[in-house]
Amino acid sequence: MSNITDGIYIPHLKYEILTPALNYLGLGGSRAINQVTSTFLPEGYASGYTYSKQLGNGPAVGVMQMELTTYNDVWKNFLSTPSAVTWLRY
Numbered sequence: 001m002s003n004i005t006d007g008i009y010i011p012h013l014k015y016e017i018l019t020p021a022l023n024y025l026g027l028g029g030s031r032a033i034n035q036v037t038s039t040f041l042p043e044g045y046a047s048g049y050t051y052s053k054q055l056g057n058g059p060a061v062g063v064m065q066m067e068l069t070t071y072n073d074v075w076k077n078f079l080s081t082p083s084a085v086t087w088l089r090y
Contacts (some may be wrong), residue, residue, distance in 0.1 A: 013037065025079075040064055 010045045054060035059067045
């Protein structure tokens, strides 16, 4: 498998984008970085392109094309639970 997905260099994604973001949230660690990277890869490979804002009038933003309702749900129902945060740290 190549390290490039039409412009996204995977080590750059992991170490320049995801690592600082996860560290900022207190969720750093190789397991969390790999989990988020593996979540990103199907989207990057499937679409063949990576945009920071959804094309057309869609609400999704960011390289993972997350919609606001999903973002709010993740923070409310997942990241707010201590067990989820503990799992991501290791």
